[in-house]
Amino acid sequence: MLQFLARRLLVALLVCLTVLTFAFALTRLAGDLAISIAGPNSTAADIEVVRKAYGLDRPLVEQFFDWVSRAMVGDFGRSYFFREKVSTLIFSRLPITLTLGLVGLGIALSVALPLGVISALREGRPIDRIISLVALLGQAMPSFWLGLVLMITFGLHLGWLPISGTGTWQHFVMPGVVLAFSAIPALMRLTRSGMIDAMSADYIRTARAKGLSRTSIVLKHAARNAAMPVVSIAAVQLGFMLGGSIVIETVFALHGVGFLAWESISKNDFPTVQAVVLLLAIIYTLLTLGADLLNAVLDPRLRAA
């Protein structure tokens, strides 16, 4: 168990370091960063001033180690655009994105789990086919377009929900639903296949032979075992959702980290872009690490692997 733990932690740490390098390299991709910051109408003298001011005239290696050593302690410098520390900026926006992600995951699970279980129990029957067709339809829905359609329908015509902004809990309903849509098919398919496997296992036959009720068999025996892969995929999906929130937050004008990322990309505010890339990658890595550890605790067989 300890060895397993150590190895997983090491991999997670290495991934974070790789992303750190990647986030730095990303902004140097276009060649001269100073030109991008100074803007298209700047003179050579302007660019030189920018280069000096942001320390871009130093050797690349020096810039890299400077950035990494600061990033390690959570110092991402000041935003070029917002005139604020990047870390402050991000932490003030993070609650909105996390709320959105959790609302999305909550909606996704409360739709995907029951549908997946029903599908598995009625494998091959019409209801199973209809559910998988619906999943396929959901998968094909462009999220930003779904957002706009919901805005027209529920915001404008029915007037049930606010169209954009963050004032109340109602503001999170539509973005949450849109975000959930992208995660539902994967969660549902995994629940279905997990339940089908679990229902054909020996312990289910034993439980049937003992004369347990169907509800007890499905909920207590099968669902528990089918839940494990679902937990890992739910963690992965939450990571994807936080990454995908950039589109949804822009559509619904929710001023979270995703919106911040979009703003800073369009304003050439690279310290913020780097920090958000890194933050989302770290959150994703921690989520998958957490899911792996949880699975190892629940299922001793995995620890040996």
Place this chain on the structure above:
Amino acid sequence: MKGWRAWGLWLGAFIVGFTLFIAIFAPMVATQDPFAQDLSKRLVPPSWMEGGRSEHFLGTDGLGRDYFARLVYGARISMLIGIATVVTSGIIGVAFGVVGGFFGGRIDDIVLFTITARLSIPLILVALAVVSLVGSSLTVVVATLGLLLWDRFAVVARVATMQVRTLDYVAAAWSAGCSQPYIVMREILPNILSPLAVVATLEMALAILLEAALSFLGLGVPPPLPSWGLMIAEAKDYMFFNPWVIMVPGMSLFVLVFGINLLGDGLRDLLRTGRVA
């Protein structure tokens, strides 16, 4: 069960084939110029709606450009992005996966780590940043998506290679004295193609959706090109009074991606029941 699945496969193949046909023969399908503006005829509704005109079947956009022509030429962009991205990411991913699965050991550890690291990188955010830095064009979008979307190819190719590697015909090739490159190219690759075909459909659907999202956010295909995502972005300002302006490109995107997914699902079932396990 079987009949229903086959029906899905055919419907998917029809949707994809139809879109491909339209994309290839765009100048013949749409007789009007998708770039020609006519500010005296802005936001004309589709011909079957009130106020519609017969010469603009799907109406016109906010700049008076023919919506049908833009939609048809937009199919070109979606199909081009989808296919080009799948080819690029397919080559990268399959190369990674096969190398890892074939050699195993340390090399495989490195491959697995690269896949893990790639998965942790937020896709849309990085794609947006790259396009914004390098400048938006079709080529940049394809290159960016191609360099980012190889992970599933690598995962599937790796596992499939591991399975095939241990089979008798590979052992036979070894003992016949075949070289490593020969075994990889002639014995392994042809036998892992079918699971990769399913991945290709999934990735194509994803690439098309991502391009639309990038273009929608203004950092994908540059205007005035008629990308469906860009059409939705341009129509956003008028959507509350003319909902059809976002319905037309949105539905097209939805139907195309649905068709590709149906095709992929059908292929998967066909391969599962066929001779390939």
